[in-house]
Amino acid sequence: MKTIAKSLFLALPFILAPIAIAQHQNFTVNPDACKVAFSLGGSGHHVDGSFHVQSGSIDFDRSAQTISGYVVVAAGSGNSGEPSRDKKMNSDVLDVAQYAEISFAPKSYQGTVAASGDSTIQVTGVFTLHGAPHDLTVPMQIHIDGSTLTTKTHFQVPYVQWGLKDPSIFVLKVAKVVDVDLTLEGSLSSSK
Numbered sequence: 001m002k003t004i005a006k007s008l009f010l011a012l013p014f015i016l017a018p019i020a021i022a023q024h025q026n027f028t029v030n031p032d033a034c035k036v037a038f039s040l041g042g043s044g045h046h047v048d049g050s051f052h053v054q055s056g057s058i059d060f061d062r063s064a065q066t067i068s069g070y071v072v073v074a075a076g077s078g079n080s081g082e083p084s085r086d087k088k089m090n091s092d093v094l095d096v097a098q099y100a101e102i103s104f105a106p107k108s109y110q111g112t113v114a115a116s117g118d119s120t121i122q123v124t125g126v127f128t129l130h131g132a133p134h135d136l137t138v139p140m141q142i143h144i145d146g147s148t149l150t151t152k153t154h155f156q157v158p159y160v161q162w163g164l165k166d167p168s169i170f171v172l173k174v175a176k177v178v179d180v181d182l183t184l185e186g187s188l189s190s191s192k
Contacts, residue, residue: 023063026191027149029056029071033185036073042174049080051102056184058106059191062113067123071184073102093165095130103128104136116144129157130164149188154181 034053039046051073058069076096078089090096104127111121119142127136138155160166160176168174 024061024191025059026189027056027058027060027069027151027184027186028189029053029058029184029186031055035181035183037181038078039179039181040175042168043172045172047080047085047174049078049086051075051079052077053184054101056186060109060113062115065109067106067109070103070105075100075102088167093159093167099129099131101128109140113142114144116146118143123153127157129159129162132163134162144188147188148185150183150185152181152183154179156180 031053034056036051036053037048038051039048054072054074054077056069056071058067058071060067075094076090078086078094080086080089104125106123106125108125109121109123111119113119113121121140121142122137123140124135124137126133128134136155138153140151140153143150156177156179158177166174166176
């Protein structure tokens with residue numbers, strides 16, 4: 001009986017290893033399948049537009065609830081459908097010649113990520129805009145289907161409070177907070 005117990009004890013790490021590996025995963029973002037939509041209110045008008053995700057890779061461990069990595073958006077890719085407004089946004093507000101990237105680096109999360117199907121978690125990380133880091137917590141809805149992961153979130157960026165130029169002029173006033181809807185899609189793989 002001791003021999004059987006000892007054998008099981010020695011075999012346990014090999015039995016549990018695939019489970020542990022399956023819980024530590026890497027999410028590699030497919031930039032072409034992602035969407036960054038923004039919405040900015042104003043007096044007498046409303047601006048909707050988009051940005052392009054440049055790259056992203058996120059490691060997470062469902063058993064230890066750890067997360068790390070980054071998502072990078074090309075700051076100069078902003079498109080509101082009005083070239084002169086976009087040029088002003090790029091040069092006067094975002095200063096893309098000096099700050100070409102907007103990024104988010106997740107540091108922790110609360111909640112449970114299911115092995116498949118839908119999950120909702122709160123992710124806390126560092127959002128870097130105009131070269132300055134800002135702590136940010138966002139809700140994320142995650143859907144895992146085999147080796148594909150899709151995540152969606154909505155959050156607000158108080159860009160004026162964070163030191164960016166207010167583009168309001170005379171009677172044309174715009175909101176000091178921009179709404180962002182982010183959809184990331186990519187491949188999911190086990191990592192060690």
